Amino acid sequence: MASDSARGLAAFGAFGVFSAAYVYAMARAERARDDRERVLVLVSGDGFTSASLDAPSAPATFVGCALVRGVKMYIDPKLKGCREYVDPKDGSQRVNPALVCSGDDLDANVYECYAVEPSAVLRALRGEPRMLGLTTDTVLVDLDASETSAKLSRLLKRRAQDEHLANGGTLATVDYDRAALLTFVAHRIPRGAVPAEPAYAKDDGTRVFEWTACVGAFAEGVDAVGEDGDGAAREKHARALERATRSAQRNGKWLNESDPYGAGPGTLRCRGVTTRDAEALAAPETEARPDIDAPFPARPRTRGWVHADPLGLFFPSLVSAHHPSLTIPTYLDAFRLRH
Numbered sequence: 001m002a003s004d005s006a007r008g009l010a011a012f013g014a015f016g017v018f019s020a021a022y023v024y025a026m027a028r029a030e031r032a033r034d035d036r037e038r039v040l041v042l043v044s045g046d047g048f049t050s051a052s053l054d055a056p057s058a059p060a061t062f063v064g065c066a067l068v069r070g071v072k073m074y075i076d077p078k079l080k081g082c083r084e085y086v087d088p089k090d091g092s093q094r095v096n097p098a099l100v101c102s103g104d105d106l107d108a109n110v111y112e113c114y115a116v117e118p119s120a121v122l123r124a125l126r127g128e129p130r131m132l133g134l135t136t137d138t139v140l141v142d143l144d145a146s147e148t149s150a151k152l153s154r155l156l157k158r159r160a161q162d163e164h165l166a167n168g169g170t171l172a173t174v175d176y177d178r179a180a181l182l183t184f185v186a187h188r189i190p191r192g193a194v195p196a197e198p199a200y201a202k203d204d205g206t207r208v209f210e211w212t213a214c215v216g217a218f219a220e221g222v223d224a225v226g227e228d229g230d231g232a233a234r235e236k237h238a239r240a241l242e243r244a245t246r247s248a249q250r251n252g253k254w255l256n257e258s259d260p261y262g263a264g265p266g267t268l269r270c271r272g273v274t275t276r277d278a279e280a281l282a283a284p285e286t287e288a289r290p291d292i293d294a295p296f297p298a299r300p301r302t303r304g305w306v307h308a309d310p311l312g313l314f315f316p317s318l319v320s321a322h323h324p325s326l327t328i329p330t331y332l333d334a335f336r337l338r339h
Contacts, residue, residue, distance in 0.1 A: 039118050041134075042066055042111035042141070042183040044097050045211045052124045055117035063113050064149025068183060070139040071109045072102040073209035074193035075218050077248035082191070083265045085249075092238065093245045095218075097211055098131060098186035098193050101138055110147050110199075110210040111183065121182065126271045131262060133187050137180035144177060147208070156181075190262065192252025194218065219244050 040063065041053070053060035076098045078084045086093045099109050125134060143153045156179040164174045199213035216223040222240035223233075263269050273281070280289040 037118065038115040039121060040113055040181050041116050041121055042068060042113050042181050044099055044184060045110070045112040053114050053116045053120050055120040055123075058117040058120070060114040060116045060120065063115050064152035065147060066111050066113050066141045066149070066152065066181070067108050067145035067147035067208070068111050068139050069105050069108045069142055069206075070101055070103060071099045071185060071209075072104070072107040072207075073109055073196040073211075073214055074098040074100060074186070074189055075196050075215065075248075076190045076193045077245045077252065078190075079192040079249055079252045081264065083263050083267070083269075085265075088246060092242050093249070095215070095241065095245050097196070097209075097214070098190050099184070099209075100186045100189050101135075106204075106206050108142070108145075108206050108208050110208065113149075113152060113181070125184075126269070131186040131188050131190050132184060135183050135185050139183055139185065140178040140180055142177070143179055188262075192248065194248050194252075215241065 036058070038061075043053070074097070076096050078086075078093060078095065084094065121134070125132065141156070142148060143156055157176050160176065160179060161171070161174050165171070196209055196214040197217045198207035199210040199217075200208050202208060212224045216237070219237055219241035220243065222237045224237050224241075277292075280287075280292060283289075
């Protein structure tokens with residue numbers, strides 16, 4: 001009996017030690033989770049949702065809105081020939097805002113701010129629309145604007161004060177008015193993009209852009225409706241947006257066929273390589289790698305009637321071309337050849 005009691009007490013003690021260790025480990029994990037680094041990133045709010053910024057076991061957290069000065073909104077309908085163009089017979093065309101640095105403090109956009117696992121930012125950027133990039137301090141948040149969430153503003157002002165003083169500054173030189181956050185902007189106005197109408201103007205003349213209002217104005221004045229809105233209203237907005245988008249595509253200008261900006265449908269947007277690929281690239285050229293060194297298939301040649309338009313005239317001719325558009329210099333002018 002005594003031995004049985006001793007074994008029971010030992011088991012109970014072992015269970016107690018295990019439970020205490022488990023609780024301690026969970027508490028440490030919780031503290032580590034709370035202290036895990038997040039970056040604050042500003043996104044346009046057009047469907048660039050938290051799902052785009054989630055990381056495994058670290059979902060993005062919406063922390064407020066921010067008015068960012070120095071950016072102007074354009075609406076990108078994706079002209080035919082763009083990587084993201086959708087033929088009308090295949091479905092509806094998605095449009096995106098292109099927030100371009102204007103250099104004008106009176107151009108401002110209302111961004112959404114998320115706290116994000118750092119690695120998720122790069123993953124989101126790799127899959128997003130053309131011309132998009134991140135900037136650290138090209139544009140700044142107006143911390144005193146009514147559009148900037150009050151709690152977010154207070155946190156950033158407190159952080160500005162703490163870091164400035166820690167770096168040897170004084171209270172007199174703390175910038176309590178502005179802050180620099182990672183911000184998604186367009187590096188360039190995409191081909192065919194339409195200038196958005198400001199949602200409203202502030203008393204100081206600031207032209208404020210906000211996606212929901214701006215896309216509603218673009219869509220024949222039919223307001224956008226959230227996922228929780230009335231189904232009929234969402235459908236009405238979707239139809240109006242599709243009509244406006246197709247009209248913008250028809251009227252858009254593909255200004256320069258040799259424009260070096262933006263990936264086309266057949267252009268690689270390299271999202272990374274494996275460690276094995278990296279090692280192969282770093283290896284001496286003499287070390288063969290079949291999947292890299294294999295010869296490429298012959299490029300198909302296009303044969304057919306091509307229109308040549310020198311000086312506004314029209315001459316049909318039968319030619320072969322590697323590309324739908326060629327320029328042949330002549331003593332008259334340059335023929336622009338196209339299918």
